[in-house]
Amino acid sequence: MRHTLLLLRHAEAYPESSGSNDFDRPLSDQGKAEAIHVANWLNEHNGLPDQARSSTATRARQTAGAVFDQRAIDTFNLTFDDRLYLASRQTLLEILAETSNSVEQLLLIGHNPGLTHLLDYLAPPDALPPDHQSLTPASIALMTFDVDWSDFNHQCGCSCQIIYPR
Numbered sequence: 001m002r003h004t005l006l007l008l009r010h011a012e013a014y015p016e017s018s019g020s021n022d023f024d025r026p027l028s029d030q031g032k033a034e035a036i037h038v039a040n041w042l043n044e045h046n047g048l049p050d051q052a053r054s055s056t057a058t059r060a061r062q063t064a065g066a067v068f069d070q071r072a073i074d075t076f077n078l079t080f081d082d083r084l085y086l087a088s089r090q091t092l093l094e095i096l097a098e099t100s101n102s103v104e105q106l107l108l109i110g111h112n113p114g115l116t117h118l119l120d121y122l123a124p125p126d127a128l129p130p131d132h133q134s135l136t137p138a139s140i141a142l143m144t145f146d147v148d149w150s151d152f153n154h155q156c157g158c159s160c161q162i163i164y165p166r
Contacts, residue, residue: 003144007135052107
C-alpha cells in the first residue's frame with residue numbers, strides 16, 4: 001500500500017523571552033499568516049490527510065489550529081502527542097511505526113531538528129539537493145512510501161518534495 005507522509009514544521013513563533021520557556025512560545029503575527037498559507041496550500045494541492053498528530057507545544061498547537069480551522073474536520077483524526085515536542089528521529093520513527101496501515105496519509109506537526117533529521121533519513125537517494133537546509137517554519141516535506149509504516153527505514157521513500165507555501 002502506498003503511504004504519504006507530510007512533515008510540517010510549526011509556523012514562526014515569537015522568540016523565547018526572559019521568564020518564558022520554549023514550550024509556551026506562541027506564533028508570531030507572521031507565523032499566523034504562514035499557517036493560513038499552509039492551510040490554503042493543503043486545501044488546493046493535497047486534500048485532507050487521514051490522520052494528523054501534533055506536538056503539544058503552543059506554537060505547534062496554534063499551527064494545527066490554524067491549518068484545520070480552514071478545513072472541514074468533523075470526522076478528522078487530529079491528536080496531540082507530547083512525544084512530538086522536540087522529538088528525535090528515533091522517537092518520530094517509533095510514532096510512525098504505531099500508525100495503522102489503513103492510514104494512507106499522515107501529517108506530523110512538529111519541530112526541528114527532529115523533522116529535518118527524519119526527512120534526511122527517509123528521503124530516497126538524490127531526492128534532496130546536497131545544499132538543502134533544515135525545514136524552515138511552516139514548510140512541508142511530502143514523501144511517498146511503498147512500505148508499511150512500521151517498516152520505514154533509511155532512504156525507503158519513493159519520492160520527496162519540500163513545499164514552502166508563502
